[in-house]
Amino acid sequence: xxxxxxxxxxxxxxxxxxxxxxxxxxxxxxxxxxxxxxxxxxxxxxxxxxxxxxxxxxxxxxxxxxxxxxxxxxxxxxxxxxxxxxxxxxxxxxxxxxxxxxxxxxxxxxxxxxx
Amino acid sequence: xxxxxxxxxxxxxxxxxxxxxxxxxxxxxxxxxxxxxxxxxxxxxxxxxxxxxxxxxxxxxxxxxxxxxxxxxxxxxxxxxxxxxxxxxxxxxxxxxxxxxxxxxxxxxxxxxxxxxxxxxxxxxxxxxxxxxxxxxxxxxxxxxxxxxxxxxxxxxxxxxxxxxxxxxxxxxxxxxxxxxxxxxxxxxxxxxxxxxxxxxxxxxxxxxxxxxxxxxxxxxxxxxxxxxxxxxxxxxxxxxxxxxxxxxxxxxxxxxxxxxxxxxxxxxxxxxxxxxxxxxxxxxxxxxxxxxxxxxxxxxxxxxxxxxxxxxxxxxxxxxxxxxxxxxxxxxxxxxxxxxxxxxxxxxxxxxxxxxxxxxxxxxxxxxxxxxxxxxxxxxxxxxxxxxxxxxxxxxxxxxxxxxxxxxxxxxxxxxxxxxxxxxxxxxxxxxxxxxxxxxxxxxxxxxxxxxxxxxxxxxxxxxxxxxxxxxxxxxxxxxxxxxxxxx
Numbered sequence: 001x002x003x004x005x006x007x008x009x010x011x012x013x014x015x016x017x018x019x020x021x022x023x024x025x026x027x028x029x030x031x032x033x034x035x036x037x038x039x040x041x042x043x044x045x046x047x048x049x050x051x052x053x054x055x056x057x058x059x060x061x062x063x064x065x066x067x068x069x070x071x072x073x074x075x076x077x078x079x080x081x082x083x084x085x086x087x088x089x090x091x092x093x094x095x096x097x098x099x100x101x102x103x104x105x106x107x108x109x110x111x112x113x114x115x
Numbered sequence: 116x117x118x119x120x121x122x123x124x125x126x127x128x129x130x131x132x133x134x135x136x137x138x139x140x141x142x143x144x145x146x147x148x149x150x151x152x153x154x155x156x157x158x159x160x161x162x163x164x165x166x167x168x169x170x171x172x173x174x175x176x177x178x179x180x181x182x183x184x185x186x187x188x189x190x191x192x193x194x195x196x197x198x199x200x201x202x203x204x205x206x207x208x209x210x211x212x213x214x215x216x217x218x219x220x221x222x223x224x225x226x227x228x229x230x231x232x233x234x235x236x237x238x239x240x241x242x243x244x245x246x247x248x249x250x251x252x253x254x255x256x257x258x259x260x261x262x263x264x265x266x267x268x269x270x271x272x273x274x275x276x277x278x279x280x281x282x283x284x285x286x287x288x289x290x291x292x293x294x295x296x297x298x299x300x301x302x303x304x305x306x307x308x309x310x311x312x313x314x315x316x317x318x319x320x321x322x323x324x325x326x327x328x329x330x331x332x333x334x335x336x337x338x339x340x341x342x343x344x345x346x347x348x349x350x351x352x353x354x355x356x357x358x359x360x361x362x363x364x365x366x367x368x369x370x371x372x373x374x375x376x377x378x379x380x381x382x383x384x385x386x387x388x389x390x391x392x393x394x395x396x397x398x399x400x401x402x403x404x405x406x407x408x409x410x411x412x413x414x415x416x417x418x419x420x421x422x423x424x425x426x427x428x429x430x431x432x433x434x435x436x437x438x439x440x441x442x443x444x445x446x447x448x449x450x451x452x453x454x455x456x457x458x459x460x461x462x463x464x465x466x467x468x469x470x471x472x473x474x475x476x477x478x479x480x481x482x483x484x485x486x487x488x489x490x491x492x493x494x495x496x497x498x499x500x501x502x503x504x505x506x507x508x509x510x511x512x513x514x515x516x517x518x519x520x521x522x523x524x525x526x527x528x529x530x531x532x533x534x535x536x537x538x539x540x541x542x543x544x545x546x547x548x549x550x551x552x553x554x555x556x557x558x559x560x561x562x563x564x565x566x567x568x569x570x571x572x573x574x575x576x577x578x579x580x581x582x583x584x585x586x587x588x589x590x591x592x593x594x595x596x597x598x599x600x601x602x603x604x
Contacts, residue, residue, distance in 0.1 A: 011438060012207075013446050079470040082434055087162075089435075091136035091154040111207060111434040112466070 003027045004050055004102050008059065012110035014081065017071055018063050028058065028100075036075070038062065052083065053096035055106065070110075080112045153435050156473045162439060169428060169436055173215045177424035180398070181244060181367070197366030199245035201279070202356050203252050205269045205445030208425055209371030211433045213250065213276065214442055215424070216369070220244050221278040243278075245367070251282045251359055253352045257328050258286055258335055258344075259451055268445045275443075282359060289351040290334070291327035295576035298362035303579040306330075308571035309534050311337045314508065314547050316534035318582065321573050330573045337572040339549040342456035346387060346545055350499045354577060357401050357500070360419045372423040375430035375469055378479040383461040389541035391488045392501045397480075398422060399501070404581060406492050406502050426480065429469070496539035497581050498574075503539035510540070532582070534574070 008024040015022045032038075034046040036057040041047075048054075053076065060072055072078060076096055083090040084107040085098055100106070137154045138144075143161035144151075145168065151159035160168060179185050181193045201216060203209045224243045252269045256262040266283050273281045288294035296302060308321035325333070335344055360368045372380065377397065384396050399421040400407035407418050425433065437444055453459050469476045493505025504510075535543060574582075 012434060012444065080430075080466045082431060084438075087152060088150075089153045092141050092151055092159065095136075107438075109434055109438055111430045 002030045004030055004100055004104075006055075006100055006103070007105045008055070009105065009107045010109075011107060012112075014071070014108055014110040017066055018059070019065055024063065028055070049099045051096060051100060052085070052090065052098050052106065055100065056096070077108065080110060082109045082111060083107065084109070153432075155429070155432055156477065165432075166436065166439070169432055170215065170219065172427050173424050174219060176427050177369070177422060180420060180422045183366075193244045195245055195366045197245075197364045198247040198249065200282075200356065200360040200363065200365045200368045201248065201250045202368060202370045203250045203269060203273065204371065204447055205252070205265055205272070206371065206447045207430065207433050207437060207444055208373045208376060210272070210442050210444045211373075211428075211436050212369060212371035212425055213273070213279075214436075214440060216248070217276045217278065221248065221276070247280065247363070247365075248278060249280045249282050249359075249363055249365070251284060251356055253284045253286055253355050255286045255348055255352070255450070257331060258348060262448055265445055265447075272443055272445055282363075284355050284359065286348060286351050286355070287327040287331040288355055289327075289575040289577075290330040290573060292576060294327075294355075295358075295580065298358040300358070300576060300580050301584070303576060303583055306573050307579045307582055308573050309546075310570060311339070311546055311572050312570045314535065315531075316538070316543075316546060318532045318534055318574075319571065321571060325573070334572055334575075337570055338545065339547065341452040342387065342458065343545045343548075345450055345453045345456055345458050346541075348450070350542070350545075351575065354500060354575070357419055357421075358577065361403060366418070366420060368419050368421045370421065370423050371425055373425040373428050373430050373433050374480055375465060375476055377423060377426050378476045378483075379458070379462050379465045381479060381483040382465065383458045384541075385483075386457045386461065387541055388544045389539075390486075391492075391504050391540065392499075393483055393486050394488075395421075395501050397426065397484050401500060403500075404495070404584075406495050427477075429473070429476065430466075431469070431473075494537070496542050497534070497537035497578050498542040499539060500577070501539060507538060507540045507543050508535050511543075534578070534582075537581075 005025070005027050008026055010018055010022055010024075018024070028050055030050055031047040032050050032054045033041045034048040036054050038054075038058045038061045056072060056077060057075075060068055064071055070078060071081070077083060083095075084105075085093045086105055087107075090096075090098060136157065137151070137159045138157045139159075141151050141159060143149045143164050144158050145160060145164035149161035149163070152162045153160050153165050155165070155168075178193060181195050183196055199216075201209070201213060203213055220243060224241055227243045227246045250273045252266065252273070254264055254266050256264045270281055270283065273279055284294070292302060306321040306324055307318055310317045310319070335347065338344055338347060356368055381393060381396055384390070384393065389396075400418045401421060402418045436442075454463075465476060465479070488504065490504055492502030494503055495501060496503040538546070
């Protein structure tokens with residue numbers, strides 16, 4: 001199965017939930033389970049192109065170290081977390097449905113560190 | 116998709132399409148040339164236009180407040196009456212504020228040449244608006260054992276800019292007579308304590324002098340509900356900043372409250388009984404010991420104007436600016452118990468609202484900005500120093516069940532000095548309103564005979580000083596007919 005290489009970055013204190021590591025270089029399959037399950041799936045299972053919703057679930061299952069409630073809520077990122085796709089607000093790119101391309105850079109920034 | 120009243124499981128057309136996050140196209144609405152990078156309340160901006168727009172919003176919000184009396188839409192010159200204090204918490208808003216002030220009013224200008232800023236009406240674009248700019252940080256780690264002291268991190272961020280003087284403080288300074296005297300306060304003869312188990316808040320000389328930190332712990336542990344702790348820390352921080360501003364001859368104190376945090380604090384303020392001060396939560400004129408009237412404006416050294424220049428800029432915009440400008444955000448630790456308090460619950464609600472309905476958050480701030488209390492202030496609250504409506508306790512007696520016991524509440528004899536008449540509704544509630552869920556863990560609430568025991572809590576320095584001053588005034592009033600009149604009067 002072919003893979004897509006991407007860079008994920010965390011900011012605004014969100015990196016503390018991910019082993020205090022700001023930058024992660026990942027390789028993920030081009031086709032993933034349409035129910036966003038990140039465990040290996042069979043041939044019969046429906047698939048979809050790798051998108052940000054799947055990436056969020058994958059990060060939760062494979063990189064997040066603590067307090068999932070500070071990262072996710074209702075199958076997406078928690079309110080107060082901004083997502084940038086190649087330095088552009090993900091709201092301009094279709095949010096979770098954006099299909100990730102090879103070499104993309106996805107940034108998650110938490111706004112919830114006080115004011 | 117979001118639900119539209121009907122049941123989406125049985126009625127397929129009950130789901131209405133969610134409004135698109137941006138209007139028209141993905142191109143920047145300003146330059147119309149570049150592809151957009153950010154959506155701000157349905158409007159699309161490219162990175163360059165976004166930064167310009169944010170700077171404009173900041174200046175449009177700040178500059179009309181700089182002169183003692185606003186010039187109107189066509190400003191001629193910027194001549195503040197004093198210096199500037201920037202309140203810096205290390206959080207997102209104040210980090211953005213610090214950078215915007217530095218770029219807009221310090222790095223791009225040279226030091227002010229004229230000696231007397233009050234007489235100058237010039238605003239040369241290449242000269243600094245304020246002669247001196249201080250950055251004040253109030254460390255609250257003393258309130259919570261085990262919390263990390265961030266003063267050094269904050270100092271590093273502040274000192275990375277030139278032109279700022281760093282002024283670190285600690286929240287326990289509110290109970291420190293050395294700090295009080297350093298900001299020009301008159302020494303208080305002996306510490307005063309207040310009995311928080313009695314709703315009249317009876318005052319008496321405090322018998323056990325303790326260190327400022329221990330006094331802070333006693334004060335916080337005597338508070339009757341979890342919400343009271345963050346709200347008390349905010350009040351102490353605000354007064355520390357105001358007294359510091361006054362002592363440094365500063366006419367302006369700027370806070371990094373952004374649109375989102377302003378909406379949170381407005382709703383939270385109303386929920387805690389502070390609705391009378393909703394106007395002050397947006398912008399405030401503070402003068403020691405009195406309500407600011409029109410005549411006070413424009414007089415040097417009399418008032419400090421608290422301004423929130425980011426009040427039209429949302430949290431998302433602040434975060435994008437910080438990210439794209441590569442600003443270091445020190446951050447703040449979450450205060451224990453704060454997420455469960457009124458402020459924490461309001462924050463979760465507003466942040467959730469902002470995600471799906473971004474325009475609603477600015478509507479909250481705009482709507483609250485139009486509200487004004489029906490009554491004129493009866494005075495200022497001795498604790499928070501904001502205008503107070505007066506007769507708080509009598510009003511509470513009329514509208515609420517004050518006790519479950521059949522016997523009437525014990526009343527204060529006129530001989531016993533009481534703090535309650537000098538407090539606003541919110542401060543009185545903060546000190547006396549018990550949580551319905553759990554009894555106060557820090558103090559025993561009842562003795563065997565059902566009578567509440569006395570718990571003496573020291574008061575902040577400015578409260579003690581004001582009580583002492585009022586005592587002197589009362590004594591002077593009583594003695595005035597026996598005093599000889601000075602011939603010069």
